[in-house]
Amino acid sequence: MTVITDSDITAASYDELVERVLGGGFGPDPGTQRIAVAFTTRQAVRHAGRSGGYRNEVLSLRLAQAVGSCAVEPGGLPDSAVDDCVGADIARLLEHELLPVRVAALDAYLMHVLPHSPAAGARPCQLPAGSSLEKSRARAEAVVDLLDATPGRTVLVVGVVNSLLEALRARGLAYLPCDLKGGTTEWGEPVRTDALSELERCDAVLASGMTLGNGSFESLRVHALRHAKPLVMFAQTGSAVLPRLIGAGVTAVCAEPYPFFWLDGGPGTIHRYGGSERSGAAL
CATH class of the missing domain: 3.40.640.10 (Type I PLP-dependent aspartate aminotransferase-like (Major domain))
Known part of the structure; x- marks a missing residue:
């Protein structure tokens, strides 16, 4: 039986976490893991009884059963970002020019290999x-x-x-x-x-x-x-x-x-x- 320790699944910084993922330190080679679906979710909210409201926009990437997400300022994500992600492997997306794409890709990978449990x-x-x-x-x-x-x-x-x-x-x-x-x-x-x-x-x-x-x-x-x-x-x-x-x-x-x-x-x-x-x- 494999015992998972804190040191196996934690990192000292965000950059170190990315490096460990790219090096296969958390599971399968991210270069072999491809995004099947990419989508955005947009919403506007004004709760009953509240004087103001707000808007949200989120980029989400589907990897096998997992979905990774990164919120962005409304209107801040170009339409091309979704097209860039579909069919792309995680390793490539972790080097994407847009930070929200990189974050969503990392989230999808870690959700896939370390689901909440x-x-x-x-x-x-x-x-x-x-x-x-x-x-x-x-x-x-x-x-x-x-x-x-x-x-x-x-x-x-x-x-x-x-x-x-x-x-x-x-x-x-x-x-x-x-x-x-x-x-x-x-x-x-x-x-x-x-x-x-x-x-x-x-x-x-x-x-x-x-x-x-x-x-x-x-x-x-x-x-x-x-x-x-x-x-x-x-x-x-x-x-x-x-x-x-x-x-x-x-x-x-x-x-x-x-x-x-x-x-x-x-x-x-x-x-x-x-x-x-x-x-x-x-x-």
């Missing part, structure tokens, strides 16, 4: 059926439960989701909301656009996996590692990538592979790794 360190968490807002709030509770921060501490939130801010407020935590889109939160608070400039002001970081696709993740990871700050990732982007970086600056991950909670009103499953969650019970 207890053997890979995952703890499944059931999300109940419900409206888009109900499911958003349930996911937010699952994410914030992983955060090791006491009331009065300040959390840098990178990728503003109002349900996450609501959950932090309920726990007596202060927060610095950051998002490239800017704007204001549901409570009229200004949203900062430069997360890296706010790092010195926070006690912990709660960040979207979308930081993988826009290139800001490694700066967050290195800061958290150097300053021993909790870094919790909520990941639709890179849900299979980020768990492999726990212990290298990442403290915990709430991984949500495709299809995402906002695509369906029925029950669903997310997967939690690491952290100091308050409860392992289903929400």
